[in-house]
Amino acid sequence: MRRPRRLLAIASSGGHWTQLQRLRPAFSGFDVAFVSMYDSYAETVAPARYYTVPDASRLDLAKFVPVFAKALKIIMKERPRVIVTTGSMPMLAFILLGRLTGAKTLWVDSIANSERMSSSGRMARKLAHRTLSQWPQVAAAEGVECWGAVI
Incomplete structure (x- = not known):
């Protein structure tokens, strides 16, 4: 029997994490590990593996x-x-390291970005295999796809 493919589901805190959690049904059939910023989030995804990373900003x-x-x-x-x-x-x-190691990568820009993609999303557009906006008008303007809204 084949082992399920591994999926790394990652997001920073707050609304990013909430949106990632709403995508969990799409991860069915994968062996999923999660990454975010707070140790307390581990209990929300147990018994899945969970890792933390420090925060950083473009500033x-x-x-x-x-x-x-x-x-x-x-x-x-x-x-x-x-x-x-x-x-x-x-x-x-x-996203960058995933590309370098052969993983398929997907960036879903936050629903909060209803006027234009986030600065991170614009960078991800150049790095990820697929980049999505949750707003059709933003997707059209930015040249990315829209598969609908998470929230």
Whole structure:
């Protein structure tokens, strides 16, 4: 019997995490591990494997070094075939490393970005296999797909 393919589901805290949790039914059939920022989120996905990464923003790029190091460690341990994220900026490290290790990558831009894609989403558009907006008008303007809204 074949082992289910591994999927890494990642998001920062707050609304990003909530949106990722609403995608969980789509992960059926995968061996899923989750990544976010707070230890307390582990109980919401138990018994799945759960990892934390530090936060980082585009305003302080030095904070990406520990995020990148942790992302590399997680990806080498999990060996995901698929990486799905609802953002934000720190999750770009997983998208980049996922591409380099052969994982298929999907960035779902936050529903909060109803006027234009987030700055992270615009970067992800260049890195991820697929980048989605949850708003049809934003998707059309940004040249990405819209598969509907998560929330």
